[in-house]
Amino acid sequence: MEQELANLAATVAELQAKAGSNGSMFAETFYYLTIPLMVLIHVGFLAYEMGASRSKNALASGIKNILAFAMIVPFFYYVGWWIYWAFPTGLTGAMGAMEISGFAYANEVASPLSEYMGPNLGDRASGVFWGAFVLFAATTASILSGAVIERIKLTGFIILAVVLGAFVWILAAAWGWHADGWLVSKFGYHDFGAAGVVHMIAGFFALGVLINLGPRIGKFNPDGTANALSGHSMPMTLIGLMLIIAGFWGFLMGCVIVPGEAWSWSGAIETSIYGTPMTMSGMTFNILMGFAGGIIGAWMTTRDPFWMMSGALGGIISCAAGIDLWWPPLAFVIGFIGAAMMPYVASFVEKLGIDDAVGAFTVHGFLGLFGVIVVGIVGTGYPAMFGEADVVEISLTGQLIGAAVMATLGFVPGYAVSFILKVAGMLRVPEAAEIVGLDETKVPASAYPEALHPSVSPAE
């Protein structure tokens, strides 16, 4: 009998070890796979921006996009990841209630000299989490990248991209996308899919840059009316937008905390980054409903394929902050309304004399704002964090405060840094280069060396 019990105990221990190993391997693989999925976002932005550029600037737009991604990686290693863990409670570096924040904690787990910032047999999470956050960071830079095509200097753009991707957005994430974040713990700010901390921040940052950068030559007439500067390949742009949407599944997957690990919020079910329970199954309903609502809403108001595909993106962004909570038909309605508003917002921005080449402020800044506020209107009352009774709840006030912080935190650095670059002569390319085209000026290569030949049907 004793021998049988001993055998049973040994078998249970072996099974526990296997289950634990499988669980850790699953968690590691889960976040690892978010990374290539999110790379699709950058494949999409690459195609989208090159297609939206005139052929004389197509490669320069591509170079800008590729280099921003690469530059953000080392800077996020140096400081971005550390900022996320150091500043959730504010700028004091104090540790929060969850005891996973503050200078001391950040120095231990996220300093570039920490033993967890490299191969470590005792840590199967830091690298994949860091990688997922790098891709979020690169997404912010890509959002900026589209807005400023065809006239920004490469070096100036890289500085702006690094400031946005390795400093600004991650500070917003520390405040509003971390269980110790002061916006979360004090005001119940809820932003599951980063409508505020990624999209609003990048969109408002881009707006600040655009004011200093100025419009492309020929965009506006002397009387202030705008001309359409069509990109050279609408099909490339449309495919790029669809790839961004494919990548969004990885982006939203990266917003989920899997259960069962030492760092998980739950042993049984997925949670948001705040520890609130959710399911990926529920999120799936809402992504697709928001996506569909966005396309149809934009089609209704424009009939334009560019805005239809931007509407798909806009529909998801409109739903992103509460995509863990929505009743799916409501997600459709939110996506539909958000996307239907886009062309009017873009037109308003244009009337202000701002040349946002791809509608980045409209799609990311404005619809991020819309999505954050909608959570305060429809999602009020849900507990904003895990924990026992009387935890802080989602409220309209909390969402409005969060939205105001995101708009300010995005716009002010974008405006200030681009102003400094403008004064230093590092922001805008010279007029001659803009007229000749940036590919011929500095790439130096042509996207289509044998030229684009318009087809002519026999009847013509």
Place this chain on the structure above:
Amino acid sequence: MNPVTQGTWDGFEGAFYTGQGSMELIWLLATGVLLIIALWLGNKHEEEAYDAVSKK
């Protein structure tokens, strides 16, 4: 305990990257220096290209 000095992975846990405990700062600074050089050369190339097109 270190797999390099011990000559075995048996019983080893923890960080095992190359240069652990002595070279981190050197390689970190090296990345910074390389970035500065690349950015400086990139900016130089860009400005020379703008000058060239302006003179045409």
